[in-house]
Amino acid sequence: MQLPKLIQAAPFRLALAFATALTGSTIAIFGYIYWQTAEMETNRMHRYLELEAEEAIQATEPRLLEQVETRMANDLHQNTYGALFDPQGVRVAGNLAEIPSDLPVDGVAHQILATPLNSGTPRIEAAIIVARRRADGSVLVLGHDLDEVVALQSVVLKALERGMLPTVILALLLGAFVGTKALKRVKTLHRTIGRIMHGNLLERLAVTGVGDDLDSLAVEINLMLDEIVTLMEEIRSVGDNIAHDLRTPLSVLYARLERGLTESRPDALHETIGQSLADLDRALTTITSLLRIAEIENSRRLRCIAQTELTELAAEIHELYEPLAEAKSIDFQVVQSTRATVEADRDMLIEALSNLVDNAIKFTPPGGSVRIEIAEDAGVPVIRVTDTGSGIPAAERDKVTQRYYRSDRSRHIRGSGLGLSLVAAIAKLHGFRLQIAEIEQGASLGLLCTPRVSLVEH
Numbered sequence: 001m002q003l004p005k006l007i008q009a010a011p012f013r014l015a016l017a018f019a020t021a022l023t024g025s026t027i028a029i030f031g032y033i034y035w036q037t038a039e040m041e042t043n044r045m046h047r048y049l050e051l052e053a054e055e056a057i058q059a060t061e062p063r064l065l066e067q068v069e070t071r072m073a074n075d076l077h078q079n080t081y082g083a084l085f086d087p088q089g090v091r092v093a094g095n096l097a098e099i100p101s102d103l104p105v106d107g108v109a110h111q112i113l114a115t116p117l118n119s120g121t122p123r124i125e126a127a128i129i130v131a132r133r134r135a136d137g138s139v140l141v142l143g144h145d146l147d148e149v150v151a152l153q154s155v156v157l158k159a160l161e162r163g164m165l166p167t168v169i170l171a172l173l174l175g176a177f178v179g180t181k182a183l184k185r186v187k188t189l190h191r192t193i194g195r196i197m198h199g200n201l202l203e204r205l206a207v208t209g210v211g212d213d214l215d216s217l218a219v220e221i222n223l224m225l226d227e228i229v230t231l232m233e234e235i236r237s238v239g240d241n242i243a244h245d246l247r248t249p250l251s252v253l254y255a256r257l258e259r260g261l262t263e264s265r266p267d268a269l270h271e272t273i274g275q276s277l278a279d280l281d282r283a284l285t286t287i288t289s290l291l292r293i294a295e296i297e298n299s300r301r302l303r304c305i306a307q308t309e310l311t312e313l314a315a316e317i318h319e320l321y322e323p324l325a326e327a328k329s330i331d332f333q334v335v336q337s338t339r340a341t342v343e344a345d346r347d348m349l350i351e352a353l354s355n356l357v358d359n360a361i362k363f364t365p366p367g368g369s370v371r372i373e374i375a376e377d378a379g380v381p382v383i384r385v386t387d388t389g390s391g392i393p394a395a396e397r398d399k400v401t402q403r404y405y406r407s408d409r410s411r412h413i414r415g416s417g418l419g420l421s422l423v424a425a426i427a428k429l430h431g432f433r434l435q436i437a438e439i440e441q442g443a444s445l446g447l448l449c450t451p452r453v454s455l456v457e458h
Contacts, residue, residue: 050108205222310383332361368387435447
């Protein structure tokens, strides 16, 4: 990859930012060490001079003069100060020309400017000096210049200068390595996505198994692609199923109308028109159901969200279908063990429950029973429709929500095979779950009304 493209890449810029932050933190750490080293050495000198002065003023004047002279004699590098001044401030002994005017005589070490007496011209230099007054009024002054502190700071600074360059280079190389490695993975993802965009929907993004953000993104995109492929297969199958299901009735309708042209009896013509209208009604019902399922599946969110009382919903459905149940001598009732309210689109729930009740009555023989039950399952409201009909075999429970699927037991009963597909689409849009329970006789289908925060449209 060319250098400009590498620099413009987001993973490389991120790694470069990390390297810069690492370099900055290293400089801050070295700077802190530099400052703390000087601070610690200065504090040590303060404490040493204060203790030395406190001990020295306890000695007699001859002994003190001897100590001052010995101190000067041992100072080969001439970096210490020691002097004794009489009560009038006249130097008695030592290498200080005078008591510094800004030096408090308080026994505490201070960092000030001093004038030492050397073999050459007196000079003014920074030093740490402490002054204490003796009982006779004389003043003892002890001090040390800052050459050792400056030398120590110089050593630390040189170490900082020598160590910083390798640290910066190492950080930049590490950032470039990490950025290039991440960029290779991103480039691989781009190539794969390009092939997918060109029509190869069976291609999937590589998952390294590291478990990082790129792996998580690849897994999510792969799941999305699986869903897209599934939806496209469903679209293809819907088209095939529509063509297959409408071809036969339309052919029959065509043949019936063609024969109707030759009918001379009005009653025979009337019968032909009636049968043709019935066939057209079934075809229109199938198309309307497919369009309704597509409309629900393409919805991104529900528009008419409200608190829906399941008891009222069940009572309304019971009132609507009770005449149909009576016509087949079916015992139709509502059984309620709890009151439950859910957030849902009321009209859609009525549509889903109507399909469940219509199927239950349709597949229940005369003398059977159909119940609408309102209960709780692990604290979640559920509205369930149970019948004593032919039931749903265990092997077919995963297939009954597919469009146009009809089991062998129900092929003799008129229908489009789209009712449960519509119910499943409404349940999915709400975040509910279509539950098919296992019972000894008949079928029991319910909507497990799992709450979902994202139902509410903002």
